[in-house]
Amino acid sequence: MHFDSKNKKGMPMKKAVFVLGSLLAFTFSNIPSVSAAEDVYANYEELAAHHQLGEDYDITTQSRSNDVIILGIHGGRIETGTSEIVKAVAQDDHSYYLFEANIFVDSNQDGRNDLHVTSTHFDEPTAIKMTAQKNKVVSIHGAAGSSEKIVYMGGLNTHMKNIISDKLSQAGFRVEPAPPELAGTSPNNICNKGRTLKGVQLEITRGLRDVLRADTEEGRAQLAKFAGAIRAGISASLSHPDGRTYDFGSSNFSYGFWLNDGKEFYLTGDDYLIGVQSPVNPKQTGKIRFEVYDRNNRLVLSKTDEAVGHTTFKHTLSGLATGYYKIKVVNVSGNASWIYGGLHY
Template sequence: MTDTYVNFADLASHETEGIDYQIRIQKKLSPFIALAIHGGGIEVGTSELTIALVENQHSYYLFEGLKSSGNSILHITSTHFDEPKALELVNQADYLVSFHGFTDSVNKHTQIGGKDLELRQKIYESLIANGFSAEILQEPNRLMGGEPSNITNKTRTGRGVQLEISTAQRNAFFGTNTRAGRQKTQTEEFYRYINAIKSVLPN
């Protein structure tokens, strides 16, 4: 999919914050941050996963589509996502998990990438041990997230983990997969997935 906007400044000059999109931030004194730069209606479910992973302990950043339809126009690929608040938070973190979604309505699956080789291996092993389908992507897969320009890897350590979660898997996380429904209908599978990741995060 080709992005409509080349970067955040381009998007902000055409879309209205608070109507078309919103930015939500939680800043904590922690070396870990979770991201959903395609949250809200862009790649549904990624905002809820991000918030659940960090709870009240760590930082998060959400860029969320608010449109009633057509939120894909707000998608800025990870290598071009340069919203200033996001960069500031990520640059101060040592560890990072970025939630994304890919289109597959049949198979429940997670594709794991990013340059943090140790943490991505631990997340992979934990997801598998908890009954989830997952794989670690290798170059040259376009979803691998290994580029230094990818916001996932713009931490102080120069590395992070990118999780690409299929449509089918994200659908299974909610009893009602609507903006309002996702707030109240997280399934047992949602919490099992989050706890699998949480269990291997650095202290």
């Protein structure tokens, strides 16, 4: 579940009581009840310093060559039932990533597992790298609402989100647009860190998750139907709904490489490069430059991004005269790095 902190402003008591009552009446009748509590840990590094992998939590992955990944960053005892849904959707043919808590720690006394790191701060290196390689990213989360059976749809990939929503509705599940605090529209949300920087986030209420995880014939049938609808939506969606794209990537490079083995692209000033990059050691600085050369092997455009750890990039080719060009990716920092992205042209 993704939370955004809210600031409180003082007001006269009588007015505050009236306004609060009105807001609560509206809120509870329209959106799921969520806690505004802050995470105990700001990122994965902090969590890992206090908890033991393999004991307090597990990370499980499945890698496949297609362009799909199913994420479950709040699995196990964090958002109950999401692990089962992730595996049911992924089956044997889609990649998946699961972070699962084996313990429940609640120092805040608010029913929130301390091993919860919100989607915009979740930066476990394996999760980031696996996600960066895929065009279709679907992140499974749990929302509050024990008496409600609703799927709240969010994320920046509106093309795939709409198709999955339709498939779920056709299968008989109640689907609604996610409220702002569950919308998954932040570019920092891990669901939006695939090659296209656009993913889909499903927030599933506790009531529906309880149905889907029930170890009964009906529960298994409902889970199969639910997962099948999501899989059908993924399959029906396009990897590149915004047009033609050349996907590129390297899992580990220290110098440089040519896109498309140095073959030319026909480019215009409206084209762009987009994706995710990171040093293999996320504590190091990564500086990667894109060099655009014309048919005379003359450097005509250079675009660079630098950051400590992983970062997303979008380089427009504005100012480039329409024509044929080659593009080279250069590791300026020299620190072993990975990069995954697409040339939209």
